Amino acid sequence: MILTKAQYDEIAQCLVSVPPTRQSLRKLKQRFPSQSQATLLSIFSQEYQKHIKRTHAKHHTLEAIESYYQRYLNGVVKNGAAPVLLELANEVNYAPSLMARIILERFLQEQEETPPSKSVINSMLRDPSQIPDGVLANQVYQCIVNDCCYGPLVDCIKHAIGHEHEVLLRDLLLEKNLSFLDEDQLRAKGYDKTPDFILQVPVAVEGHIIHWIESKASFGDECSHHAYLHDQFWSYWNRFGPGLVIYWYGFIQELDCNRERGILLKACFPTDIVTLCHSTA
């Protein structure tokens, strides 16, 4: 699951302008049968998010919004049951959930004259049955369930995966008899930055001292790793010393270059943990 930069680039290359749908994922799986699905999905999702970040602005110009809205209206007038919004999103290469948001915002604006608040929009996206227009509600719902990179459903999934891996890690630590403080305990003590786990007695992994462990239920690509380094890993180092990051879905090999400096990357729970020996004498 640890990919070289070249391997990673090959996968990323295949993901250029691919819509975030079930079908795309299936194709990707066929193309790279040796990679685990989870890794592929994670990379897919990250690449797609990069694509969206790049193109976000162009879908949010007044002209674009107006044109999407008109196309939506025309589409549903013809056939309200057809997947108008989803097809529109795929056609213009934008995430269906985000397209749904654009149209919903535009729709509400027309209805209520004042721009709707973010929380109202979010709430409607979470529960499309709140949307006053039945047709739009269906269209939005269709977008959300068909989007595998954005939307409330996906957010929830990501949250759940993160949580599951933390639980996994906790079990492994308990199994290895390593005492630790978890995030909640650290917060209660007033720590300003909290990794998932701080070991109360440091251990060594592959010759490196580990004071803390962070679980990341995603693939470690350059973009996300650098963001994590800046926002989290270095901050942990600054407070607790060297530590370990587990990217459960793998990472780019070349990113594991800060071992000497105190940030070790692994794609699984380490097997060769060296603990401090207490003399029994």
Next chain:
Amino acid sequence: MAAVLESLLREEVSVAARCVGGSLRSTHSSEDEPGEAAALSALGPLRKEFVPFLLNFLREQSSRVLPQGPPTPAKAPGASAALPGSQLFPPTGPRGAGSAGSPSLGLSDPPNLSNLEEFPPVGSVPPGPAGRTKPSRRINPTPVSEERSLSKPKTCFTSPPINCVPSSQPSALNTSLWGLGLAPGCRSLQEEREMLRKERSKQLQQSPTPAYPTPESGSPLPSRTGSLTAEAADPARVSSCQRLKLVALVYSSCIAENLVPNLFLELFFVLQLLTARRTVAAKDDDLEPNPGALDPLESPLFQSVHDCVFFAVQVLEHQFQVLSYLDKGTLKLLAENERLLCFSPALQGRLRAAYEGSVAKVSLVMPPSAQAVSFQPETDNRANFSSDRAFHTFKKQRDVFYEVLREWEDRHEEPGWDFEKGLGSRIRAMMGQLSAACSHSHFVRLFQKQLLQMCHSPCGAGGAVWGEAPDVLSVLGADKLGRLRRLRERLVAPQSSGGPCPPPTFPGCQGFFKDFILSASSFQFNQHLMDSLSMKIRELDGLALPQHEPGDEDGESDVDWQSERRRFAVVLLSLRLLAKFLGFVAFLPYRGPEPPPTRELQDSILALRSQVPPVLDVLTLLRQGLGARRAVLTVPWLVEFLSFADHIAPLLAYYRSTFVLLLRLHRSLVLSQEHEGGTCFLNKLLLLAVLGWLFQIPTIPEDLFFLEGGQLDASEVDTVASEHGLDSMPVVDQQLLYACCPYIGELRKLLASWVSGSSGRSGGFVRKITPTTTTSLGAQPPQTAQGLQAQLAQAFFHNQPPSLRRTVEFVAERIGSNCVKHIKATLVADLVRQAESLLQEQLVTQGQEGGDPVQLLEILCSQLCPHGAQALAQGREFCQKKSPEAVRALLPEETPAAVLSSAESIAVGLAIEKACAWLSANITALIRREVKAAVSRTLRAQGPEPAARGERRGCPRACEHHAPLPSHLISEIKVRSSSLGDVLSLAVGPRDPEEGVSPERLERLLGQLGQTLRCRQFLCPPAEQQLAKCSVELASLLVADQVPILGPPAQHRLERGQARRLLQALLSLWKEDFQVPVPLQLLLRPRNLGLLADKRPREWDLLLFLLQELVERGLMGRTEIETCLGSVHEAQWPGEFSKELATLFNLFLAEPHMPEPQLRACELVQPNRGTVLAQS
């Protein structure tokens, strides 16, 4: 002075002896005669003129032999500073040659010395194209040149080229400006020079052809590397053994008596002579025809390499004791030196023996990588900040600080990288955010801790001496690539250590902190930093370092002693680092390249500056240190502090007194005097080395060392006080000596470069010294000793082994601290629980909101805080119980019972004192804080997320957590066809024609959902909520018959029976397994009901069934359903659909307990659909 020396050189020992008060009686005795040291002391007032004269003389003499060798810097203010009237021997008076007692005084100089200015003695312009900077002062010619004028900076560390025009008149005005101290000294030198000059011109007139070509002056000097082959030195060719022996003796005596400012500088000079390559070409022959010169000063002292080596070996014989304490590597090089073997086999034998017996290996340990200062909740959490904003600002600052540090680590060695350009603006932006004073102190604490962590070991300071190849190789063999690369870089470009007297620098990581201070340029930061550094210095300087009893026989004491020595090294190195930075920051506003241009200006600055109290009362600390015989701890850091003094500071009365004390100490540290209870040899050596270095610093007035001679004699150094001071304990070893004074390693470099054949100071291995010290500084003795009890306790410890005191203090400190934690975990935790239950009652009685939180808190605190009074009693009890246990466990078993019980009770007392002092001051605030946290916790829990509240069921007892993961079910992996979300997206469409689910799969899926919900292991509330929502959506799809079924095209719909079974399964999951509220009302939202509208033919039976079951199972109330249906009714529907819907409602409302509602209901609505109904 010249006359004295001349007498000496004439071998008129008796004359010389008379002149110096008969002090050279033992001249012809062998080396190491203690009498000789004492001899020179009798020189009395003479010596302050004689010594600098001698040093200058030797440098000048050697200049013709060592034109290309690395110059030996020296610092002596010209000849001497003879005070008017005190001149017992006035040969060099301004009144001219005639007034000298010895009329033949070398006025007919040997011509090689005649062009003194063009051909400066040792310490002059370094040869070679690199223009290496020479950090130290040269001795002699400087007073003559205009460099000494007050208008020019004394850039001695850069070795000013002496380009004086020979005829230039020394400016009397200029010299007088220096004031009393320097003027007479300069004058006497200048007068001597003037005489020399006159004589020279006379000579030149007599013989118009210059006898001595001076190729060295002006013309480029030959490159030092490789081109010179060493001339073989031959004892048989020494020109004047007797004369050289005499000078060597006198010179050695000066060294032994500490009359020279810098011991190691002289050793360096001597080793230079030992390793001189060859004399300057063509001179030997020139001199040969003139063997019968009448004046001894006329014929050069060193006529050949043979002379140099002879002289050097003579001196080394006298200095054997010092040599024997050098590190093993240096001893090896000395013992293997073939010249030394050739000239003195005896000395070589002694050196070899010393080498073989030496254990003073300066070891090579890899530097630990930088570690961050750890976050300590006690000092760093929110409670330590004035506001949330300050807390979060500091959080960011900590990260920026380390980001900057990392960037510096990565880039500072890149060519062209500049600290200020690269990091300056970021640092200032960060400092700009530190608004509150409290934030400054937090940042300074971080800064100082990081400084100590990174730099207090000498490796951090970049201290380097030569290493032996095998060590380096063994390190290379074992280590990782990055380190290898760094090491190689270092090997390729050896560290410039700046010669035997480098200026104060910030090597290695220290550079980061220095540049940080400069770039930050924040006066608040500097002030806080000075405060903090001063405090830490006081704390460490006053640390009760153990008093070693040599008589302690038990085996353990050695182990103790080793660790004590390490502890001392850590404390000393930390102190030096802190003091260096304190000196840097404190004198920063006053530092400049030049001294004040005029005397008036200087006086006014002095008047102003004398008003300002010193940043740290170093004078008092020095006095205390000397009194307590702790000079070995205090002086080395004080030297670091003073080395940053500006030009004015040493002239201030306060600092002048400090210098006088230091000079007295220096004079008193005679190495050959060893007696019981005296200062240990290596301790002395360390003190001499650091003081010698200080005296070479350019901002320290040059005359200070020699000027104070008279005053020093007047009063004795006051070192009577305690008998067992640190000074008399062997706390310093070679490792520490070299760590503090890396420049001593220059001796080894010099010898090694002789061996390697390249005479330059480059090449070879650079080695890092890291003492194997731990970083912890140990526990501070609590500042609690007060009153009679405290005095008794002190007395008790006095006659006990030091480990006992440490143990007791340690136990008291820890138990006292644990006591506070214990109170927090017991008493305070109980009170918090009470607060929580009181609050719950309050909430029950007053409804959900419970009233104003502030008011609530006040009510609770007023009830609970009085209980805090119990803390003292409980704390006392805790200390009384725990302290004796700990003391007993830590002390050796043979400790006498009475001693043990005393130790226990003292530990109890100290622990109680510590704990109670804290508790009585803080318990109320602590309770308040904890209660406040509990209140806000409780109130938050009342908040909007009921799912998170209340008791949640766990897994069944025997659960093995093998249930499918929630995320799989929800649909993270939509391609996997077993997930709920996948089914939803299939159902909602669009879908490929071949896509669909089988009824079995749906059943399996619901079964898995049940497993997941029953195994709580991986469930988090959001996931469960999402599952609930998805299951409701699925129910809607089932009711509307919208689930695409795999199979032959005709069967694309789910059988009614299957659908009903699936709905039953869902109902049971909702009822039994979900622990979060299931959003069942979604079923009746227009969107979900609308699914039915699309379907033709419409079938209502499943919906009715579902609604009845919901009521039956208590999942929804009838009224709730009615309300939902009512609102659905209001929505816009196609007319026909609306009608059917209305009928359904009526049915539902009319027949609440229909056993098989679907049949009749559907018949009523659509009687023609009998076929469909029959299926169910």
